[in-house]
Amino acid sequence: MNNKYRLTMQEMTKQYPGCIANNDVTLKIKHGEVHALLGENGAGKSTLMKMLYGVVKPDQGDMFFNGRIMNIKEPADARDLGIGMVFQHFSLFETLTVAQNIELALGDLAGHSSTLAGRITKTSTRYGMPLDPHRLVSTLSTGERQRVEIVRCLLLDIQLLILDEPTSVLTPQEVDALFKTLKSLKKEGCSVLFISHKLHEVIELCDSATILRGGKVSGHCIPKNETSESIARLMVGDNTPISNQTRRALGTADFLTVNNLTTAAQALFETPLKNINFAVQQGEIVGIAGVAGNGQEELLKVLSGEQIQASSSAIKFKNTVVDALCPLKRRRLGLACVPEDRLGRGAVPTMDLAQNALLTSFDSGLVKNGFLVKQKITELANKIITKYKVKTPSFRTHAASLSGGNLQKFIIGREVEQSPKLLVMSHPTWGVDIGAQVAIHEAILKLRDEGCAVLVISEDLDELYKICDRIGAICDGKLSPILNTDTVPLVQLGQWMAGDFSDVFNNQPKVHTPQGALA
Amino acid sequence: MIKLEPRVERSPAWSYLSPVLAILLTLITGYVVFALLGHDPLNALYTLLIAPVADWYGVTELLVMTIPILLCAYGLALCYRASVWNIGAEGQLLIGGVCASAVAVNFVGSTSAFAMPLTLFAGIAGGMLWAGLAAFMKLRLNTNEILVTIMLNYIAVNVLLWAVHGPLKDPHGYNFPESALFGDSTLLPILFDGTRLHLGLAFALLALCATWVFISKTFIGFQIQVLGLDASAAKMAGYKRALLIAGVLVISGGLAGLAGAGEVAGPIGQLVPQISPGYGYAAIIVAFLGRLHPVGITFAGLLMGLIYMGGELAQINMGLPNAITGIFQGLMLFYLLSCDVLITYRLRFSLPFKQQKAQPIHIAQES
Numbered sequence: 001m002n003n004k005y006r007l008t009m010q011e012m013t014k015q016y017p018g019c020i021a022n023n024d025v026t027l028k029i030k031h032g033e034v035h036a037l038l039g040e041n042g043a044g045k046s047t048l049m050k051m052l053y054g055v056v057k058p059d060q061g062d063m064f065f066n067g068r069i070m071n072i073k074e075p076a077d078a079r080d081l082g083i084g085m086v087f088q089h090f091s092l093f094e095t096l097t098v099a100q101n102i103e104l105a106l107g108d109l110a111g112h113s114s115t116l117a118g119r120i121t122k123t124s125t126r127y128g129m130p131l132d133p134h135r136l137v138s139t140l141s142t143g144e145r146q147r148v149e150i151v152r153c154l155l156l157d158i159q160l161l162i163l164d165e166p167t168s169v170l171t172p173q174e175v176d177a178l179f180k181t182l183k184s185l186k187k188e189g190c191s192v193l194f195i196s197h198k199l200h201e202v203i204e205l206c207d208s209a210t211i212l213r214g215g216k217v218s219g220h221c222i223p224k225n226e227t228s229e230s231i232a233r234l235m236v237g238d239n240t241p242i243s244n245q246t247r248r249a250l251g252t253a254d255f256l257t258v259n260n261l262t263t264a265a266q267a268l269f270e271t272p273l274k275n276i277n278f279a280v281q282q283g284e285i286v287g288i289a290g291v292a293g294n295g296q297e298e299l300l301k302v303l304s305g306e307q308i309q310a311s312s313s314a315i316k317f318k319n320t321v322v323d324a325l326c327p328l329k330r331r332r333l334g335l336a337c338v339p340e341d342r343l344g345r346g347a348v349p350t351m352d353l354a355q356n357a358l359l360t361s362f363d364s365g366l367v368k369n370g371f372l373v374k375q376k377i378t379e380l381a382n383k384i385i386t387k388y389k390v391k392t393p394s395f396r397t398h399a400a401s402l403s404g405g406n407l408q409k410f411i412i413g414r415e416v417e418q419s420p421k422l423l424v425m426s427h428p429t430w431g432v433d434i435g436a437q438v439a440i441h442e443a444i445l446k447l448r449d450e451g452c453a454v455l456v457i458s459e460d461l462d463e464l465y466k467i468c469d470r471i472g473a474i475c476d477g478k479l480s481p482i483l484n485t486d487t488v489p490l491v492q493l494g495q496w497m498a499g500d501f502s503d504v505f506n507n508q509p510k511v512h513t514p515q516g517a518l519a
Numbered sequence: 520m521i522k523l524e525p526r527v528e529r530s531p532a533w534s535y536l537s538p539v540l541a542i543l544l545t546l547i548t549g550y551v552v553f554a555l556l557g558h559d560p561l562n563a564l565y566t567l568l569i570a571p572v573a574d575w576y577g578v579t580e581l582l583v584m585t586i587p588i589l590l591c592a593y594g595l596a597l598c599y600r601a602s603v604w605n606i607g608a609e610g611q612l613l614i615g616g617v618c619a620s621a622v623a624v625n626f627v628g629s630t631s632a633f634a635m636p637l638t639l640f641a642g643i644a645g646g647m648l649w650a651g652l653a654a655f656m657k658l659r660l661n662t663n664e665i666l667v668t669i670m671l672n673y674i675a676v677n678v679l680l681w682a683v684h685g686p687l688k689d690p691h692g693y694n695f696p697e698s699a700l701f702g703d704s705t706l707l708p709i710l711f712d713g714t715r716l717h718l719g720l721a722f723a724l725l726a727l728c729a730t731w732v733f734i735s736k737t738f739i740g741f742q743i744q745v746l747g748l749d750a751s752a753a754k755m756a757g758y759k760r761a762l763l764i765a766g767v768l769v770i771s772g773g774l775a776g777l778a779g780a781g782e783v784a785g786p787i788g789q790l791v792p793q794i795s796p797g798y799g800y801a802a803i804i805v806a807f808l809g810r811l812h813p814v815g816i817t818f819a820g821l822l823m824g825l826i827y828m829g830g831e832l833a834q835i836n837m838g839l840p841n842a843i844t845g846i847f848q849g850l851m852l853f854y855l856l857s858c859d860v861l862i863t864y865r866l867r868f869s870l871p872f873k874q875q876k877a878q879p880i881h882i883a884q885e886s
Contacts, residue, residue, distance in 0.1 A: 017524050306754050328757030339755055348749040359745060360756045367738040398529075 005064070006031050006160055006191040007052075012061035014047050021047035022058075023215045029160065032189040034182060036202045036223060039212035040235055040433040041404055045195055048212070049162060053078045053085050066159070079109075084153025085162040088169075090145050092137045099133035102152050109156060124151045127181045142291050143174035150181070161185065162193045167201055168459060169292055172494035179205050197235075198462070199228040211235055236434050246445060248469050248486065251281025254318075255334075255453035256303075256422050261314035263298060266307065271295040273302070274477045276314075280422065285444065285454040286482060287468030289461055290497055295477040296457045297340075300426050303455070304337045305330045317422060332363065334421030338412055338428055342404065346411045349400035353392060356399050357381040357414055364418060380417070388413035389439060405436030412440055416447050423447060426457045441467050461493065475499035522867045523860065533862045534810070540861075541854035548850055558837065566836055567829035567847065577828070579714035583786055585824040586719040587612065587795065590778035591802035592820055593730040594771025596811040600734065601767045602747040607653060607668025608775040609799025610675030611646040615776025616783045617675075617682045618645025620698050620790035623705045623783065624687060634704040639780045646776015647769045649675065654768040658761045664768075672799070683792050698790035707785045719781035726774055731813040743767060775799060804848075808855060823848070 009027040013020070022044045029035045039045050050056040052063065054072040063070040065081050072078050078085075092101050099117045103110045110116055117133040124131040129147040137145060146166060153161055163182075167175045182192050182205065194206055202209060203223045211219045211234045219234040261276040273295050280286045290296055301307040303315065305327035313321040317333045325333075339345040347356045357380045358366055366376050381395035388409045392402055399407055408428065415423060428444070429437040444467060448454050457474075458464055464471055465485060472482035473496035480496035495502075546564065553560040572578050591608040598605040619642035626634035653671060656662040680696070689699040707717040734740040746753040746763050753760060782794050805823055809816030830844025 017526070304755065305757070326757060326759070327754065328759070331757050337755060341751075344749055345751045345755050348745055348752045350748055351745070355741070358741065359752065362738060362756075370737050370739065372736055372738055372741060 004031075005029060006066060007193075008062075008064040009048070009052065010062045010064070012048060012051060012063075013059050014051060014056065015059055020215050022051070025061075025212065025215070025217055027210050027217075029191050029193060030208075031191060032186050033207040034186055034192040034194055034205055036206035036209035037193060037195045037212070038197065038199075038202065038209055038231065038235055039218075040197065041431050042214075042433070043212040043235070044215040045212055046164075047215075049085070049164065049193075049195065053083065053162070079156065082157055082159035083162065084156065084158045084160070086146065086149045086153065086164065086166060088164045088166075090149055092145055092148060094138035095136065097134050097136055098131055098140075098148050101137055101148060102133075102155065105152055106155065119155060120151060123154050127151075127154060127184055129177060129181050142169045142293060143171065143177075146170070146178070154185075158190060160191045160193065162195070164195045165197075166194070167196065167198060171291055171497040172461070172490055173498060175201065199223075199231050202231070203228065213237060232434060246441070246466055248484075249284055249448060250469070251284030251453070252451070253282055254279045255282045256280040256455065257316045259314050259316075261302065261312075263302060263307070263309065271298055271477045273298055276477075276479045278472065278479060278482050280453040280455050282421070282453050283448060283451045284469040285448050285456060285467055287456045287458065287464035287471045287485070288474050288479070288482075289458065289464050289471065289493055290474040292459055294475050294497075296426065296474060298477070299474065300337070300339065300424060300457060303424050304335070304339075331360070336360070336415035336418055336420035336423045338408075338415055338423070338425040340426040340430060342407050342411055343400060347399040347407060350398055352398055353385065353390075353395040353402075353410060354378050354381040356410070357384060357395075359414075361414060361418055384410055384413040384417060387417075388443065403433075405432040408432050409436055409439055409443075412443055416443055419450070420447075420452055422453045422455070424455045424457075427459065428456060429460065429463055430458075437463075461490070465490075473497045520868070523864045524867045526863055526865050529862055530865070537858040537861055538808075538815075538855060541851065541858045544854045544858070545847065545850045548854075549847065552846070556839075558839070563833065563837060563839070566833050567843070568825060570836075571825060571828040571832050576714060579711065579716040581821065581824050581828060582720055583715050583717070584827065585820045586717075586723045586785075587778035587782055587798040588802050588805055588823065589723045589817060589820040590719075590726055590781070591771075591775045591799050592805040592809065592816045593726045593813055594774035595802055595806040596809070596813065596816055597730060597734065597743065597767045598771050599806060599811050600747045601743045601763060602750070603657075603764055603767055604665045605650065605653070605668050605768060605771055606665055606803065607650065607671050607799070608771065608802050609795060609797065610668065610672035611649045611772040611775035612779035612782075612795055612799045613672075613675040613679045614649040615642035615646040615779030616790060616794045617679050617687070617779075618642055618648075618776070619780035620682070620687055620701075620783050623701045624699055624790075626705050627699050627702045629702060630704050632704070634702065635707065635784065638701075638705050638784050639777060642776045642780020642783075643773045644776065646772040646774070646779065648772070649776070650768040650772020651765070654765040657768075658764060679790075679794070680792060683790055687790055689789075696792055700789045701784060705784055706788060707781060715786050717781070717785040719778075719785050722777060722781065726777075727813050727817055734813070739763070739766070775802075804852070808852070822851070826851070 005028045007029040009025065012022050012025045014022040025044065025048055027037070027048065037045050047056065051058045054074045054077055063072070070081065096104070099120055102120060103113060103116055111119070120131060120133040124147065129150070131144065131147050131151055137148065140148070146169065166178060170178060186192060194202070196202055203226065206223045209221050209223050210217060211221070211231065213235060221231065221234070223231065257279045258276055261273055263273045265272045271294055288296070302309060305325060308326065309323040312323045315322050317330070317335065320333060322330050322333065343349045348359065354377050358372070358377050361380060364380065366373055366380065378395055384390065385392060385395060390410045390413070391406050402410065412428065429440055432440065444454060456464065456468060468485050470482050471485045471488050471493065472480045473493055475497055476499055478499070480501050549564055550560040553563040572581055591612060595605055595608055619638045622641040623638045649671060653664050653667045656667050657664045683696040683698060687698045689697055692699065707719055710716045710718065710720060742753065742758045743763055745756065746758060746760060750760070778798065779794065783790050787794060801823060805816055805819045808819035826844055826847050830841065830847070833839040833843055834841055
């Protein structure tokens with residue numbers, strides 16, 4: 001085999017019942033390059049990585065590492081070869097320190113405990129991401145936790161680092177820091193495989209890219225010579241719209257007002273909300289950015305009524321104080337909710353789409369004298385399926401067997417069809433393919449134009465800049481000011497996300513939105 | 520080579536075929552077991568499964584036996600659909616029997632038309648109360664309903680013993696731990712002369728229809744299922760968890776209480792220490808065998824009753840050990856649970872060493 005490549009995966013095929021996750025996929029990564037693996041959800045990226053890391057066994061295909069054939073049976077074999085992987089979801093124990101976590105994960109490879117802390121400090125500073133080995137993981141920010149995972153890989157003699165969607169949990173500033181680290185790794189000859197769907201980051205960072213679509217390689221490119229649009233085309237194919245017209249709007253009158261909302265933590269590691277003030281007007285979309293775990297979940301729960309504040313009067317729908325009202329009463333005041341977990345909160349996985357349509361639409365004439373009106377329920381399900389282009393064999397399909405994007409289209413369609421006065425959404429397009437994303441944004445914008453007050457809580461800044469009329473950020477349970485989107489530069493929003501609510505307008509007057517926003 | 524392969528969707532056909540296959544396999548295994556034991560297998564299976572219901576009287580006895588099991592199981596199915604693990608049907612049945620008896624002993628010589636209904640209502644109320652206790656503790660004190668209902672079963676047994684040794688003991692009963700024999704006005708009417716089949720059958724049929732309609736046609740029934748499948752979706756949608764949990768527990772307690780009242784005011788005719796040979800526990804198995812569906816439960820209950828009766832007959836007629844009942848129940852459960860695999864998986868027969876050509880169908884969602 002050619003020794004020019006760090007890693008060669010040749011004609012990899014993996015078949016699952018009912019689908020081919022990878023079909024004849026070839027991936028080649030050179031020494032010391034940052035290689036991007038791109039593709040929509042379901043394109044086969046995860047399967048390919050799982051085969052490389054020894055988590056699943058390929059049906060066909062050969063893998064070579066530094067020109068030698070790889071024989072990987074389990075992740076430990078991959079680690080021994082010098083392959084490190086940082087997963088999207090961290091595997092850290094919150095109640096242990098950084099050093100303890102690393103020692104636990106590396107086992108014998110960690111060396112002696114007494115020297116480990118020193119090595120952690122040394123390695124982490126060398127790559128520009130300082131870490132205190134004695135701090136408890138529970139006190140670290142998401143970005144710092146990611147550093148722990150990366151340092152854990154770097155402590156071993158690593159030749160290939162795989163990062164799965166590493167920037168989705170970071171603030172723009174943290175992303176910059178990560179990219180510096182990756183570039184210095186690259187200089188030392190380490191190869192990096194960067195899995196992402198944020199195209200502007202790929203263009204900025206990566207030397208080459210392999211694009212997957214439907215389990216097959218749909219193209220290779222040098223990202224620097226491409227635009228976000230041309231790469232997106234390779235990802236989605238020719239027939240899917242990748243952008244839609246967005247226009248800003250001004251609200252009319254306040255619908256949701258939140259005054260001095262403060263909550264107590266209900267469980268360990270929950271973020272209490274601290275003195276939150278904001279309003280959402282009818283006919284506008286307000287976006288709240290923030291890194292996961294900064295109080296978004298808690299905010300959604302107090303707004304939806306899943307968590308009831310018995311003795312306060314901070315939240316008002318129009319003129320009604322709703323703090324003590326149960327979710328049902330709030331719903332009847334015009335609230336609709338789209339939670340981030342679409343399976344398990346937004347929809348019941350093992351129920352079919354008709355039943356899932358009924359789940360929250362029970363007030364739309366589907367129930368008569370306590371009895372279900374089956375015909376109306378299926379009518380509604382079919383209406384949502386056709387109107388929101390949900391790809392499904394029929395309304396009898398279980399929610400769990402729909403793809404993430406299709407299920408999300410269904411859930412949003414279900415809520416929108418109830419013509420709510422206030423729609424609260426958390427990560428509406430998380431893990432959703434571009435086509436569905438466009439459709440979802442279209443539905444939200446249309447609802448706004450009909451006069452609904454919309455609140456979007458998201459980590460996806462591109463999305464927020466694209467659809468929101470006003471924008472702010474939440475950090476550690478505190479909310480930044482909420483200003484017109486076009487007057488908030490990305491740098492400002494990044495500062496807010498990091499908890500610095502001081503004004504940077506004076507020294508950063510230039511308005512700047514992310515390059516890669518598919519708008 | 521045979522491979523098990525996950526299906527893309529659950530197979531509706533196999534959810535009906537699987538019990539049939541299970542029964543078939545049970546019969547085949549039973550045939551082999553009897554043959555190995557040196558009995559005529561066909562005769563043994565006949566004795567076990569057909570002889571008990573070969574005549575009209577046998578059929579009615581089977582029904583008498585299954586009535587309390589079914590009443591309990593319909594209620595339990597509601598609980599289990601809501602993921603409320605009520606193991607306390609036995610206790611609720613016993614308390615129902617005790618409460619019913621406490622009313623019934625006041626009507627021994629009476630001809631009042633209210634005697635029978637009041638007795639039954641007392642039984643229902645007793646069962647509801649006993650299940651209501653568990654609901655209260657689960658919702659207010661955040662206890663685990665499994666433990667609470669099991670322990671309430673033991674308390675119920677002792678309440679029953681206290682009642683028959685104390686306040687409800689027949690003063691003219693030579694100190695036997697039994698209540699007085701109930702008066703005719705209290706006893707459930709016999710439906711067919713010469714049998715023991717009583718009005719309880721109508722209650723069971725009513726409960727069958729009511730729970731069926733409740734679970735599949737009403738919005739509250741739907742909410743119960745959502746709660747059971749996905750509590751956070753139910754919360755998000757605004758369903759009232761506490762009300763639903765208390766509701767299913769109280770309904771199932773009421774049905775179990777009715778079963779208890781039906782026993783003391785039916786075939787037994789008085790309160791005795793052994794009003795239930797474990798109907799409430801058998802009902803748990805029956806509820807699951809019947810896939811928590813009232814119709815399925817009805818078949819499962821009849822089958823369980825049949826095996827109980829057949830086991831007894833096989834002891835008497837063929838000198839087979841009592842364990843045969845347990846073996847048959849065990850086989851049946853084992854095969855049923857095993858065959859359920861075919862609902863979510865399919866068998867794939869392939870020749871070894873022959874590469875399967877990949878066929879693109881559609882690409883599943885990545886996690």
